[in-house]
Amino acid sequence: EVQLVESGGGLVQPGGSLRLSCAASGFTFSSYSMNWVRQAPGKGLEWVSYISSSSSTIYYADSVKGRFTISRDNAKNSLYLQMNSLRDEDTAVYYCARQGLGTGCSDYWGQGTLVTVSS
Amino acid sequence: QSVLTQPPSVSAAPGQKVTISCSGSSSNIGNNYVSWYQQLPGTAPKLLIYENNKRPSGIPDRFSGSKSGTSATLGITGLQTGDEADYYCGTWDSSLSVYWVFGGGTKLTVL
Numbered sequence: 001e002v003q004l005v006e007s008g009g010g011l012v013q014p015g016g017s018l019r020l021s022c023a024a025s026g027f028t029f030s031s032y033s034m035n036w037v038r039q040a041p042g043k044g045l046e047w048v049s050y051i052s053s054s055s056s057t058i059y060y061a062d063s064v065k066g067r068f069t070i071s072r073d074n075a076k077n078s079l080y081l082q083m084n085s086l087r088d089e090d091t092a093v094y095y096c097a098r099q100g101l102g103t104g105c106s107d108y109w110g111q112g113t114l115v116t117v118s119s
Numbered sequence: 120q121s122v123l124t125q126p127p128s129v130s131a132a133p134g135q136k137v138t139i140s141c142s143g144s145s146s147n148i149g150n151n152y153v154s155w156y157q158q159l160p161g162t163a164p165k166l167l168i169y170e171n172n173k174r175p176s177g178i179p180d181r182f183s184g185s186k187s188g189t190s191a192t193l194g195i196t197g198l199q200t201g202d203e204a205d206y207y208c209g210t211w212d213s214s215l216s217v218y219w220v221f222g223g224g225t226k227l228t229v230l
Contacts, residue, residue: 035219037164044121045156045164045207047219059217095163104211105154105169112163
């Protein structure tokens with residue numbers, strides 16, 4: 001069974017940093033690209049970042065470019081999101097999602113971890 | 120506002136059919152596959168439709184997808200109260216860089 005479990009969320013002050021993790025199991029993690037997607041309270045889904053299976057290709061949404069860094073450790077079956085210079089508008093539930101092979105969609109999602117940026 | 124345009128809400132009675140539209144452009148829907156996601160209250164999104172019209176294993180055939188030009192449509196027949204959820208369309212966009220874009224979401228109410 002495919003499982004994605006996010007962790008690392010919490011309360012942080014504006015300008016602070018946080019590192020999210022996503023532990024993957026039930027599939028060959030090193031074969032799949034991954035995404036981070038967030039959802040602000042009461043709002044819709046917003047894609048944050050993409051990383052290919054080998055980390056050779058990385059994309060970011062304009063709203064986080066230069067502040068967030070996506071990475072992965074295939075040996076540890078883990079995906080990460082380093083978030084720096086956090087702003088109020090980064091407050092959201094952050095989901096990691098597996099990119100389906102050749103499908104261009106995210107076929108499995110974690111349960112999410114809440115990040116709250118507030119003073 | 121979202122790159123992809125969806126109606127904020129739709130409603131229909133149990134047993135009826137509903138469609139949800141998703142409008143984009145040539146840089147996204149026009150040249151890429153569309154996927155649809157269902158988000159039940161308080162839960163993570165779940166893949167409903169991929170590659171415009173394919174259903175993952177376990178998704179009932181009451182759910183269908185189609186695409187024409189720069190628009191896509193999600194159809195749900197035989198509505199059930201358990202279908203009440205937010206529905207999102209998504210696709211890749213390659214206008215200036217590469218982005219994954221979503222619609223703003225549609226709240227389905229089963230009256």
